[in-house]
Amino acid sequence: xxxxxxxxxxxxxxxxxxxxxxxxxxxxxxxxxxxxxxxxxxxxxxxxxxxxxxxxxxxxxxxxxxxxxxxxxxxxxxxxxxxxxxxxxxxxxxxxxxxxxxxxxxxxxxxxxxxxxxxxxxxxxxxxxxxxx
Numbered sequence: 001x002x003x004x005x006x007x008x009x010x011x012x013x014x015x016x017x018x019x020x021x022x023x024x025x026x027x028x029x030x031x032x033x034x035x036x037x038x039x040x041x042x043x044x045x046x047x048x049x050x051x052x053x054x055x056x057x058x059x060x061x062x063x064x065x066x067x068x069x070x071x072x073x074x075x076x077x078x079x080x081x082x083x084x085x086x087x088x089x090x091x092x093x094x095x096x097x098x099x100x101x102x103x104x105x106x107x108x109x110x111x112x113x114x115x116x117x118x119x120x121x122x123x124x125x126x127x128x129x130x131x132x133x
Contacts (some may be wrong), residue, residue: 018075018078018079019079021075022075022076022078022079025072025075025076025111026076026104026107026108026110026111029110029111029114029115030107030110030111032114032117034110034113034114034117035117037120038113038116038117038120041059041116042055042056042059042113042116043055044056044109044110044113047106047110048106048107048109048110048113049102049105049106049109050080050083050084050087050101050102050105050106050108050109051109052106052109052113053080053105053108053109053112056109056112056113056116057077057112059116060073060112060115060116060119063116063119063120063122063123064119064122064123064126065119066118066119066122069115069118069119072111072115073112073115076108076111076112079104079108080105080108083101083104083105083108084101084105086101087101087102087105
């Protein structure tokens with residue numbers, strides 16, 4: 001019984017830290033402005049919506065990975081899945097939670113677009129280095 005209680009509290013604490021980590025990643029990326037090229041490719045004009053996330057992630061998978069982005073992109077993908085689960089279950093009962101989850105899902109899509117811009121820049125830099133060599 002005691003082991004179960006410890007497990008539940010540990011899982012709750014881990015979830016709290018995971019959500020804080022993801023929100024800090026999103027906050028850091030929200031300060032960056034997307035280039036016109038990335039806006040055109042992703043279709044994000046002003047603000048991203050949760051529906052843009054899958055499309056942007058597919059574009060992100062087409063670019064070579066940056067080692068420093070891997071963990072952040074995976075964490076935001078898991079956070080997006082958690083938000084989608086909350087949106088389809090709990091948010092059906094609480095309208096204010098539906099608006100919050102949709103806003104967070106849009107911010108996840110914006111994070112993915114920023115990561116795409118970084119990967120495009122990384123690919124261009126790699127190509128320029130190969131051309132110089």
